[in-house]
Amino acid sequence: MFTKQLLTLAGALSLVQAKTNPQQTYTPAEIAAARASVLPYSPVSNVRGLAFDRFVDIWIENTDFETASLDPNFAKLAKEGITLTNYFATTHPSEPNYCASASGDNFGMDNDDWHQMPANISTIADLFDTKRIAWGEYQEDMPFAGYQGYSYSDSDANQYMRKHNPLVLFDSVTNDNLRPRQIKNFTTFYEDLEHEKLPQYMFITPNMTDDAHDSNITVAGDWAGRFIPPLLKNEYFNKDTLLLVTFDETGNYTEPNRVFSFLLGGAIPEHLKGTTDDTFYTHYSVIASLSANWGLPSLGRWDCGANIFKQVAEKTGYVNWEIDYKNVYINQTYPGPVSDNIYSTYSPKWPIPATEGCCTAGHGILDIVKKTYHGLKPTHNYNSPVPYDAASGTNVGIRFSRTVHGRREEGITE
Numbered sequence: 001m002f003t004k005q006l007l008t009l010a011g012a013l014s015l016v017q018a019k020t021n022p023q024q025t026y027t028p029a030e031i032a033a034a035r036a037s038v039l040p041y042s043p044v045s046n047v048r049g050l051a052f053d054r055f056v057d058i059w060i061e062n063t064d065f066e067t068a069s070l071d072p073n074f075a076k077l078a079k080e081g082i083t084l085t086n087y088f089a090t091t092h093p094s095e096p097n098y099c100a101s102a103s104g105d106n107f108g109m110d111n112d113d114w115h116q117m118p119a120n121i122s123t124i125a126d127l128f129d130t131k132r133i134a135w136g137e138y139q140e141d142m143p144f145a146g147y148q149g150y151s152y153s154d155s156d157a158n159q160y161m162r163k164h165n166p167l168v169l170f171d172s173v174t175n176d177n178l179r180p181r182q183i184k185n186f187t188t189f190y191e192d193l194e195h196e197k198l199p200q201y202m203f204i205t206p207n208m209t210d211d212a213h214d215s216n217i218t219v220a221g222d223w224a225g226r227f228i229p230p231l232l233k234n235e236y237f238n239k240d241t242l243l244l245v246t247f248d249e250t251g252n253y254t255e256p257n258r259v260f261s262f263l264l265g266g267a268i269p270e271h272l273k274g275t276t277d278d279t280f281y282t283h284y285s286v287i288a289s290l291s292a293n294w295g296l297p298s299l300g301r302w303d304c305g306a307n308i309f310k311q312v313a314e315k316t317g318y319v320n321w322e323i324d325y326k327n328v329y330i331n332q333t334y335p336g337p338v339s340d341n342i343y344s345t346y347s348p349k350w351p352i353p354a355t356e357g358c359c360t361a362g363h364g365i366l367d368i369v370k371k372t373y374h375g376l377k378p379t380h381n382y383n384s385p386v387p388y389d390a391a392s393g394t395n396v397g398i399r400f401s402r403t404v405h406g407r408r409e410e411g412i413t414e
């Protein structure tokens with residue numbers, strides 16, 4: 001299928017950009033050719049943030065809060081930072097959570113199928129590009145930068161899976177010459193570290209063994225215990241850096257989807273090391289926190305109303321919502337264009353984001369979102385700190401409140 005053309009750069013880029021499908025596999029020759037010709041792209045930038053200058057998001061898989069908190073490696077690492085005791089995933093299974101982390105919605109995804117989000121869905125890459133904040137992903141065992149296959153392994157075990165790679169799911173990322181090359185593997189991570197070419201935002205996905213998916217929490221803890229401590233000792237990596245270690249979702253679908261999460265790194269003030277923070281956060285809080293930290297707009301989706309990390313909220317004066325945890329599961333997907341389950345209210349329409357308002361981060365909504373969706377009514381109430389869907393009854397009946405300048409505010413998802 002990919003012949004001599006591969007030897008040219010244009011050919012190599014067309015391989016990166018090729019629209020692939022779940023059945024597509026690459027031959028060893030195609031992999032070797034792409035490795036030789038597609039260069040990873042590692043832009044750097046130095047845009048100061050309010051609470052941190054670099055953010056590193058590390059995701060482990062499918063583990064309940066308590067199980068993870070009892071693992072000796074994770075427990076030891078968490079003690080060096082701030083444990084977030086009310087951080088929630090957005091649904092089950094994996095892929096919708098990774099999708100949510102990049103775009104502020106899971107679009108009704110209730111499965112791990114092949115999905116490619118249409119070009120009019122914006123992501124955090126668009127937010128970062130408004131200020132030329134360098135971003136990247138490091139996916140362990142991905143065979144070359146920008147690889148778009150469904151999976152890759154050179155052993156009998158699973159290694160790289162596309163469903164755990166947030167930004168590759170989006171046409172707005174893959175339909176570009178440079179962006180796919182910012183989605184790299186761990187070989188390139190260590191090269192970028194050595195050459196001081198790390199981006200200011202990075203998402204890190206260990207392979208299917210290291211992330212506990214095909215193993216258990218002990219194996220993932222061993223990996224984290226080997227991977228993270230040397231980075232914390234590296235001045236270049238760690239200076240003013242905030243790391244989040246979290247889980248895509250809990251293991252048990254009938255329990256609240258509260259995932260063990262902790263913040264680490266040089267951006268954490270000494271007096272906060274070893275403390276806990278019980279603020280309600282979700283994967284959407286990360287996007288909102290990045291926006292607030294660097295003065296970026298919102299995607300106008302569930303990041304719009306999400307609570308932001310306390311350290312950033314304190315700098316901007318934003319008051320986070322407190323949640324009444326009764327009935328908070330956040331373990332279900334509402335119907336959308338990429339749902340498998342046929343609900344009675346099944347909606348094949350792509351949700352319309354908010355195009356007005358300043359959102360949690362306080363910097364309005366991304367221009368391209370405003371332009372694309374101008375005049376259309378938002379599908380959901382994106383000002384809510386809790387994602388929900390009134391039509392299908394998903395995550396409804398959750399109360400939240402806060403006090404702003406002595407005035408009490410209350411809300412409910414309904």
Ligand SMILES: *[C@@H]1O[C@H](CO)[C@@H](O)[C@H](O)[C@H]1NC(C)=O
Nearest residue numbers: 035040142143144145185187
């Ligand atoms: C990682 O990506 C680079 C650049 O695309 C490639 O040369 C290298 O072979 C990859 N490493 C592994 C282990 O696949």
Ligand SMILES: *[C@@H]1O[C@H](CO)[C@@H](O)[C@H](O)[C@H]1NC(C)=O
Nearest residue numbers: 140155157158159207209210
């Ligand atoms: C996953 O990565 C580790 C290194 O972090 C490696 O030792 C292991 O072989 C990889 N797993 C598989 C199944 O290849």
Ligand SMILES: *[C@@H]1O[C@H](CO)[C@@H](O)[C@H](O)[C@H]1NC(C)=O
Nearest residue numbers: 209214215216217218219220
């Ligand atoms: C976790 O997996 C490792 C490697 O397969 C195994 O040695 C260990 O017994 C497992 N631990 C638990 C608690 O299942």
Ligand SMILES: *[C@@H]1O[C@H](CO)[C@@H](O)[C@H](O)[C@H]1NC(C)=O
Nearest residue numbers: 064067251252253254255256
């Ligand atoms: C999941 O949670 C339910 C409700 O607490 C419990 O009955 C069940 O045993 C749990 N399942 C597993 C696999 O832990």
Ligand SMILES: *[C@@H]1O[C@H](CO)[C@@H](O)[C@H](O)[C@H]1NC(C)=O
Nearest residue numbers: 253254255256329331332333
């Ligand atoms: C979510 O949790 C509730 C309460 O345990 C349970 O009734 C429901 O079936 C769960 N939803 C899913 C999709 O597992």
Ligand SMILES: *[C@@H]1O[C@H](CO)[C@@H](O)[C@H](O)[C@H]1NC(C)=O
Nearest residue numbers: 118119120121350372373376
């Ligand atoms: C966004 O793209 C989807 C899929 O192509 C399309 O159905 C939808 O109408 C587009 N939305 C807008 C507002 O253009």
